[in-house]
Amino acid sequence: MLHNHRHMSRRLSTISRSGGLLLVAGLCLLLQGCPTPYELRHQAQWDSREQIWLSEESQVKLRVAQSRVFDTTDRRRTLEAAVDTMQDLGFMVEVLDEQLGMVSGKKFEPLERPSIGTDPYYHLYDDQSLLIFTKSYHTWGPFWHRSDLVRLTITVRKRNDTQLVVRASAQYYLRAVEDPAPYQKFFRTLEQALFLQGQLVE
């Protein structure tokens, strides 16, 4: 009886050990399917049309949050203030067109940076493959595993004979920012650069 019991418990422990091994192997396979948490957090968007459908807020609400009216007709001064604001916020200006009245820029949020120590991936990427100095290198080259892209476009349009409309739209993690709070803070900085108070569009 006693002997039988000991035999049983030994068998049970072998079963649980092999089960544990299977589990570890299964987890390894699963984790291999997901290369890094960073990649997982990004949706693969092969088609730009998909991105358009991603907007969740109502278009009107979003437009109101992103726009302010200024009592000035000086487009150039407004654009210069927009560039100043970009500099204040640490954005790199990428597109600037006075005729169309638009400024675009990007910055990286150091979200993927480990708070302690260094990121081993940083030293692992292949620098030999970097042959040319391209925009994509700046955007997704060695940064893809350690930083997040924030894109911002500011447009300046004439509203009527005495007013201009400034609209800012931001993108974070490849998705449009729809929360009004970041835009409020942005326009506060822009108002300081312009020495003008902006009003909401009615």
Add this chain to the structure above:
Amino acid sequence: MTRRAVWESIVLAGVLLVQGCVAPQPSQDLLAPTEAQMKIRSVQTRAFDVKDRQLAMRGVIAALQDLGFIIERANEPLGLVTAARFAEPNFYDVLGVTVTVRPQAEGRMLIRANAIYNNKPIEDPKVYQNFFATLERSLFIAKE
């Protein structure tokens, strides 16, 4: 491995997996300037005794070229120059600069430079002092 440890590891792996799949939400301060950025603003800006904006922009471009930058874009009517270079010693890292040239009263030009190392703004005043010293030299040569 006891059964409890197995379950614990499954829960832990599940939590890690789920956390990896959720996109982070933008913070409220995404488009707000930080205190550090406001502090370095004065270090980034300097006024020069140049009357002509185009001359000042040529000086900026020449200074950036002297420092080994590749000019990416230059917009004369709005007074903007951006440039980038790979940084020493391994040339793994990218150093990007945005320079704006604004006319001030009394025939002076206000020049502001922003430098970004990979994804972080440079806050060391020495870097900007170096740039402005090079710019001063290049403007001096341009004047002659």
